[in-house]
Amino acid sequence: MLTSGDSAIADDEARSLDQGMLLGLMGRELRVTYLAVFRTIEERLDRLGITPQQFALLVVVERNPGARQTLLAKARGLDKSTLVPMIDRLERDGLLERRPLANDRRVRAIWITERGNEVLAAAIPVVRESDEIVRGSLTEAERAQLLNLMEKVRTGIEDRLSSPRGSGASA
Amino acid sequence: MLTSGDSAIADDEARSLDQGMLLGLMGRELRVTYLAVFRTIEERLDRLGITPQQFALLVVVERNPGARQTLLAKARGLDKSTLVPMIDRLERDGLLERRPLANDRRVRAIWITERGNEVLAAAIPVVRESDEIVRGSLTEAERAQLLNLMEKVRTGIEDRLSSPRGSGASA
């Protein structure tokens, strides 16, 4: 989880510490905002027994039935070995299942189960609702602009670094 | 680190997977953007032998000489126990030091060392430069707007959830 500390010290006292040049840095603001947003989603999804990452995987599997693990890993920006315990867990919980492929016996195609679909159906409105909360104090125009600016930032990074190795920034 | 997978599968093939309702979600966009930004900073700071989190701590310590660990933990949004190994490491590397406090012998005041100041002095331009890259394709107005919108998002979350426990979202 992502809770925060003790109670002996007043938060105000801690906030009174000088943050120096940290304030206004894009990286810092993005991180703080990202963490705040993720906490709200995490908390709500937790009641359904899944994490944001598991939710994202369920979505992708549902939209791409029978995909191979390696492909799913790529799509999620993870190493193939990282996906193994993730799918183990979801399979144990009965939300996903591995099925052998007739043509290629190395492959384990991933399918969402009925139970997985139920959880997903319950989770989607929760995620949408969380997104509403996140966008709570933004107008529709501001929301579009925020998305647009973040997209620009990412494009800018890609261009400037034009990664020699093809490592995409999925998530 | 935050690298990404194998090479057997074309990135395009993976990108061709349907991401469903994930696209356009604030949480997802924030995460992807945050990760992209952090990777660029991480990579550059790595050459100086420090992580972004260590850099942030150095900044705060430098600006608040002799602060207690518990206070620093709060300021960084971490548990006091989390800060211990972090400071251990920085102390071992000779960038910070713990000094006893005359009045209260429980306290270990944290100070930046000369070496720490040197590393910090080298790191600050690196961080600023990374920030330039991040803001590369934004105009000054867009940059201000992005910061403003993220601030609004955080305020919105705080308001809507108006945390009963005082858990600030530092970082």
Next chain:
DNA sequence: TATTGTTATACTCTATAACTATA
């Protein structure tokens, strides 16, 4: 030879709970 999925392993980041030495 190359690819798929798995294992074994390790490292980072974070927290909670219990402890110590003080206050």
Next chain:
DNA sequence: TATAGTTATAGAGTATAACAATA
């Protein structure tokens, strides 16, 4: 009793390298 810092421990989350089965 309460606080400052520490330890012991645990759990995510992630990766790399080596491996078996299969292509």
